Amino acid sequence: MASLPPIDVPKGATGAGAFDAPAAGERDAAYFDYLLRLGDDALVLGQRLGEWCGHGPVLEVDISLANLALDLVGQATLLLNEAGDGDRLAFHRDVLDFRNCLLVEQPNGDFAQTIARHLLYTTWQHILLQRLTQSSDRFLREFAHKAVKEVAYHRDLASEWTIRLGDGTEESARRMAGGLEWCWRFVPELFEVDETMQAAIDAGFAPDPRELEEEYRSAISAVLSEAELQPPPDQRPILGGRRGHHSEHLGHLLAVMQFLPRTYPDATW
Amino acid sequence: MGPRSRGRARGEAPREEGGVSSDWPLWEVFVRAKGGLSHRHVGSVHAPDAELALRHARDTYTRRLEGVSLWVVPSAKIVASDPDEVGELFEPAESKIYRHPTFYDIPDEVKHI
Numbered sequence: 001m002a003s004l005p006p007i008d009v010p011k012g013a014t015g016a017g018a019f020d021a022p023a024a025g026e027r028d029a030a031y032f033d034y035l036l037r038l039g040d041d042a043l044v045l046g047q048r049l050g051e052w053c054g055h056g057p058v059l060e061v062d063i064s065l066a067n068l069a070l071d072l073v074g075q076a077t078l079l080l081n082e083a084g085d086g087d088r089l090a091f092h093r094d095v096l097d098f099r100n101c102l103l104v105e106q107p108n109g110d111f112a113q114t115i116a117r118h119l120l121y122t123t124w125q126h127i128l129l130q131r132l133t134q135s136s137d138r139f140l141r142e143f144a145h146k147a148v149k150e151v152a153y154h155r156d157l158a159s160e161w162t163i164r165l166g167d168g169t170e171e172s173a174r175r176m177a178g179g180l181e182w183c184w185r186f187v188p189e190l191f192e193v194d195e196t197m198q199a200a201i202d203a204g205f206a207p208d209p210r211e212l213e214e215e216y217r218s219a220i221s222a223v224l225s226e227a228e229l230q231p232p233p234d235q236r237p238i239l240g241g242r243r244g245h246h247s248e249h250l251g252h253l254l255a256v257m258q259f260l261p262r263t264y265p266d267a268t269w
Numbered sequence: 270m271g272p273r274s275r276g277r278a279r280g281e282a283p284r285e286e287g288g289v290s291s292d293w294p295l296w297e298v299f300v301r302a303k304g305g306l307s308h309r310h311v312g313s314v315h316a317p318d319a320e321l322a323l324r325h326a327r328d329t330y331t332r333r334l335e336g337v338s339l340w341v342v343p344s345a346k347i348v349a350s351d352p353d354e355v356g357e358l359f360e361p362a363e364s365k366i367y368r369h370p371t372f373y374d375i376p377d378e379v380k381h382i
Contacts, residue, residue: 058293060314060325067328157324164317 030199031137032083033099034206037242039079040100043090044250045121046072047257048108057111064157068118071150075143082139091261095244095251102241103186105250109179112165112172116179119158123219124190126155127212137205159223166227173229180224181232188237190216196242294343296322298330301338306381308340316341 049069056062080086103121108114129151132144165176191209193201200206224231240246260267293315299308311330316322322341331339350358362368 058315060316060329064325064328067332160320160324164321 028203030196030203031205033196034200035079035083036089036099037101039076039083039086039089040098041104041121041125042072042079043076044098044100044253045104045118046070046076047253048104048106049114049118051108052114061111065114068154068157071154075147075150078143078146082143087261091258092265095246095254097244098246098250098254099242099244100246100250101186101189102238102247103183103189105241105247105253106183106186107249109182110175112175113179113182115158115161115165116176116183118154119162119223120180120183120187120220121190122151122154122158123223124212124216126151127215127219128207128209131207131212135205135207136203140205162223162229163227166224166229176227177229177232180229184232185235185238189239189241192239192242194242293317294345296326296341297344297347298326299340299342300326300330300336302335303337308338311335313344314341 046069049065049072052062052065053069054062056065076090077086080089083089101121103117106113106117108117126148129144129148132140133148135141135144162176165172167173168176191213193208193210197206197209201208221231294317295313296316296319297313298311300311301308314322314325314329316325319341323339326339326341330336
């Protein structure tokens, strides 16, 4: 059996993303971690939506979900390339080093659960990006200006589907309620302020997520009320994704996503 | 749409004539490539209602910057000419070559004729 080609480490590479590796280059640690949080959210959610490709309930929805996935992978590329070598960060990091929130790694479930996850995440992401267009950091400002339009569409589409499924048939309403119930316990993590987030807020490039919560809660309530759905009862919040404490689902997702570049590190096509 | 749905302003799904279909109705999609041009028919999508038909059309037909404006029209609302009447409708024009403006030189700058 032919041996695999050696891994080519670019000159000046920091090894960012390897377990216990120092933050990339001279970047401030909080900034690096903030980029990873947003970048990993987009990457993991994009990969999740990509799993629908070829399995959508109808052709039009299949294309629609793949479009959303591509938007997110594009956002991840920008964010991770700003943090370091985007490809290495995406494909050569282990599960403990991922900084995405737990919500985005949750399995697709049925179409309603995918829509519930997308509504709950992209509503938060859209409110955040609107604030980030005012960030003190030039990259984050420019990134937010580009991404905010994409995410506005994601939020709108997820809201429209939530309304149709919630206020649709008995079965679609039951499935939509089930999807929301599954995802609900991962919402508090979106507003958590840990040490890294506090440093990011103090440095001025990130908004305090707690300031987004009121707008978020009322936006979600408005969609659920139009969908004739009750918000699920609050459950014990599950936290830890931002520190690398992930659910078992993420490892399986990464195994599929990382298999090829890890097995053939220099593969091109 | 099932038993829970009530009449709503989002745009009624067109009823298929001659029976009930479990498939979503079909919508014809028209894209305006840029300001000043007409909308052109590009294809069709299935969707449960008008609002989602627009979104499906956006995702299917404008993902490579093809357009600045979209129309969707319920396919069932299109009135088509009868193929059996093709002779009486179209053949009389065949012998009237003088109706073609072929004796003019079109300037190079005029692109969309």
